[in-house]
Amino acid sequence: MPLHREDRSLGTSVKSALDVAMTKADQVFTAETEGILDKVPPNYQPAVRVLAVDDESAACKLLSLILGPPAFQCTTASSGQEALATLQRQQFDAVISDLHMPGVSGMELLTEVRRLHPHMAFLVTTGVDDVDVGVRAMRCGADDYLVKPLQEGAVLASLESALHKRQLERQVENYRQHLEEMVAQRTGQLQGALQQIERSYEDTLQALGAAIDLRDNETAGHSQRVCRYSLEIARAMCWSDKRLESLARGAYLHDIGKLGIPDGILLKPGPLTVDERKLMQQHVQIGFEVVKDIPFLADAAEILLMHHEQYGGGGYPRGLKGEEILLGARIFAVADTLDAITSDRPYRRASSFESARETISQCSGTQFDPKVVDVFLRIPEEIWPTVATHQRQIAALSPKLRESSTTRRLGLGVIP
Secondary structure (H helix, E strand, O other): OOOOHHHHHHHHHHHHHHHHHHHHHHHHHHHHHHHHHHHOOOOOOOOEEEEEEOOOHHHHHHHHHHOOOOOEEEEEEOOHHHHHHHHHHOOOOEEEEEOOOOOOOHHHHHHHHHHHOOOOEEEEEEOHHHHHHHHHHHHOOOOEEEEOOOOHHHHHHHHHHHHHHHHHHHHHHHHHHHHHHHHHHHHHHHHHHHHHHHHHHHHHHHHHHHHHHHHOHHHOOHHHHHHHHHHHHHHHOOOOHHHHHHHHHHHHOOOHHHHHOOHHHHOOOOOOOHHHHHHHHOHHHHHHHHHOOOHHHHHHHHHHHHOOOOOOOOOOOOOOOHHHOOHHHHHHHHHHHHHHHHOOEOOEOOOOHHHHHHHHHHOEOOOEOHHHHHHHHHOOOOHHHHHHHHHHHHHHOOHHHHHHOOOEEOOOOEEO
């Protein structure tokens, strides 16, 4: 139904009146609020909330008078049970309790308050003849004891001291928690940084290994395979992860010294002369010098230096024998020969793993450590081609896929 002009005018007038009323209400509310805020002193402190507990009503009334507003807000309870119920409903800064009460005693109340509210101030009141009881209460967690009849000065001084003490305790606890959070945060950051450094180490090792393979293309993949063969033997000897890590790095980089050997010797298709062989043998010393001063490769450096030593003493560069040779290098010697026999070379085709096992067994005690050979021979023969195939599959992956493959990281890229 359409509105008449008078109706529309009335509606407009009502709306205008409401707007005016709302504006005035806002002004009144704002003025009153500002007036209240103006009355609040800049150094305003909320009242200290105290629970006074005593089965004598006169004692409760006295504490209510001493601890009156505005500095205090005192609530009373006539028994320990009532005090516990009140503590569940309300929050308090301090409790002042008589020790001798029927039912829940002051000492029992103290024990429960300390359990539920460890930072709440707690004062006990006792008669002149019960000072020893008050001292015992302090040993159980009370902040102080007051001797009846209560004196206003003593109550206020003792309460102020207890509140200050508990405030300091809360500050220390808050600082401890904050410190723990900071330590946890810094620890997380440090772990992240260490992981990043470890990834950088692994990238460096991968790059060095790639450089070795590019330099000596005929033996490409050799370093990765002997690394994994060495780890397989060492795991069978129950080596720890830390020792495995050092062995892996040494085995992986054992030929890095060949980067310092001239191409004419390194890539010579025919047999080497005596002088050329002496020069080629220098690669172990060159490799050792390259890595010995790199902190995360220092443990692996000795493997680089000793990996051509022989158990019977016929190796180089120092002609060491027996246990003079590092155990990691003795393990590597078996793994290196295993790969050499089972890999293609320009001058011969690869032999079988069975043939490699026979050769290694025959050289036990002369070229190889008999104990290492025994462990090697106890490992099922089918393990070795499986390890070799697995390594070739990993080597064929892109760096990104190698990083996400389901293989184990052990401080050296990906290790099965």
